[in-house]
Amino acid sequence: xxxxIKWGAIVGAVMTLFMLGxxxxxxxxxxxxxxxxxxxxxxxxxxxxxxILFAMHQHFKERADKPSLWQRIIFGIGIAFIAGVxxxxxxxxxxxxxxxxxxxxxxxxxxxxxPVQEGxxxxxxxxxxxxxxxxxxxxxxxxxxxxxxxxxIGLVVSVLGGxxxxxxxxxxxxxxxxxx
Numbered sequence: 001x002x003x004x005i006k007w008g009a010i011v012g013a014v015m016t017l018f019m020l021g022x023x024x025x026x027x028x029x030x031x032x033x034x035x036x037x038x039x040x041x042x043x044x045x046x047x048x049x050x051x052i053l054f055a056m057h058q059h060f061k062e063r064a065d066k067p068s069l070w071q072r073i074i075f076g077i078g079i080a081f082i083a084g085v086x087x088x089x090x091x092x093x094x095x096x097x098x099x100x101x102x103x104x105x106x107x108x109x110x111x112x113x114x115p116v117q118e119g120x121x122x123x124x125x126x127x128x129x130x131x132x133x134x135x136x137x138x139x140x141x142x143x144x145x146x147x148x149x150x151x152x153i154g155l156v157v158s159v160l161g162g163x164x165x166x167x168x169x170x171x172x173x174x175x176x177x178x179x180x
Contacts, residue, residue: 007055056072092143096139
């Protein structure tokens, strides 16, 4: 459990640094940089969650007993859970305390980037965006969405990393290549 907390805190901190870096890209809430910052944020999230693979290797390399595939996956999910909570808390602090104008600026960017800019289709899309904006006016919703985003990506990384690590250590233990 200590290892999960330690690695979860590391992944959460790295993810938060990437988030802050992408927000610095939109200093002054400039709409022209929002798309690039959004991409940078997701790339940073995936890169930070890739640390789970390193954590898995470090945690399980010296164990005398051979951990099961599920132990590896659960280890990764635990790290992603802790990281998601840390990241979501930091995101809420940023968007509601440090830069409270961020959400309005982001939704203005979103509306300006809609593929249709007039007519009934545009009005419908704007109404949907504004309904989402109202939902995101609640810190708990921002927390849940951001944490769930990390948890979903973390689940994928944990399953793929757990499978890879399980078969890699199994073939290494048997001194056989994966195909043989």
